[in-house]
Amino acid sequence: MSAGQNAALVARIIHHSVVDGPGNRAAVFLQGCNYHCSYCHNPETISVCCGCGTCVSMCPAGAISISDGRVIWDDEACTGCDTCIHVCPHLSSPRVRRLTAEQVMEEIRGDIPFIRGITVSGGECTLQRDFLVDLFTLAKEHKLTALLDSNGSYDYMADAELMNLCDGVMLDVKAFDTAVHKELTGRGSEPVIENARKLMAAGKLTEIRTVIVPGVLPSEETIAGIADVLKEFPGYETLRYKLIAYRNLGVREPYNTLFRSPSPEEMQDLKAFAEQKGFRNIVVI
Ligand code: SF4
Ligand code: SF4
Known part of the structure; x- marks a missing residue:
């Protein structure tokens, strides 16, 4: 098996990350996104x-x-x-490189003995799907796990070639309510919720992620909604749910002054709420 020559726009590569999935991982951030979230912490990755x-x-x-x-x-x-x-x-950013999967692997070759896998994030990484197939093919050849960090807009389970190579998806559930989701991202939440269900059923849901913006996003409603969707599946209690405190670092104007960060107490209250809804593997960051 060998990878093709599909190049992707790569915003940056982090050689060792412990926040982009389980274990020490290389994280590859691709340029371009189909959402335009007001709270985006990396707005320079949105456009080409x-x-x-x-x-x-x-x-x-x-x-x-x-x-x-x-x-x-x-x-x-x-x-x-x-x-x-x-x-x-x-x-956007001028510091974006067009790289093939082989070139990316070459850059992280020295890290391979020390990492468990590769996570591809963005932007929205599935917009450059052919590159993902190439990169994950190479990852498997090196016995590395391959994860996607994705906004839920892609029909993952309809892409058997990609999902046979992908060990799991870390799925952003930004808001359960479709009107709230649309106001934040420009698109409704239905595909995201449906993807959560399909990925869970297929054993490919690695993590749910929700950014907490007090007074702007109804976090309890989102946690309760996703719990209702997932509780029909055995093992949903142990699924990792990452609650991410909004921080204004990197957020573009005027949103960086419109939103506030949650307090540690607010984050702990939400963690307790998620526990009430049955989640047992909750990470607060
Ligand atoms: S040339 Fe520079 S300023 Fe213009 S879109 Fe590209 S990165 Fe942005
Ligand atoms: S402005 Fe110039 S020196 Fe500064 S980050 Fe951009 S390319 Fe690099």
Whole structure:
């Protein structure tokens, strides 16, 4: 078995992460998303660069140039100051590379003895599905587990080729109520809920994730709703439910001043509520 040559837009690679799935993992973040969440902590991953050139003259290190309408980023010259992502008017970044799965594996080759697997996140990683098949094919050849961190918009179980290679999905359930979900993301919650059900039935649901934004998102309703959906399946109590406190770091204006972070007490209250609903494996971060 060998991987193809499908390239993806890669926003960044974290060589060792303990927050992107079980164990020590390499995390690959892809560029581009089909949701536009107001609370997004990585808004520079939402859009693909259109080559407008705004960031070029703003880079203090002269690390960005434009050629034939395409932005070129000089990795060596870049100091990582993030000015480019702050000035980009299109929720993008010039620091995105087009890489094949083989190139990604080459970058993490030295990490392989120390990691349990690879997690692909975003943006929304399933928008670059062919690359995922290539990367997960290589992951399996190296005896690594392969996980998706995904927003629930993809029909995972209809894609047998991908799901035969994928060990599980860490699924964002941003809101159970479809109107609330649509207001936050631009799309309703129905596909996400249906995916939670199908993935659980197939043993491919690794984790549910919900970001807690007090006064904006009805967190208890979301926890109760997803519990109702999953409780028909044996073992739902032990499914990991990650409750993620909203933080304004990285969030774009004006949302960074509109939303507030939950207090530790509010997070503990929600954890207790999730326990009441039957979840036993709750992680609060
Ligand atoms: S982070 Fe962006 S603005 Fe800063 S040096 Fe690198 S390319 Fe230039
Ligand atoms: S990264 Fe943003 S500002 Fe820079 S060229 Fe691309 S779209 Fe324009």
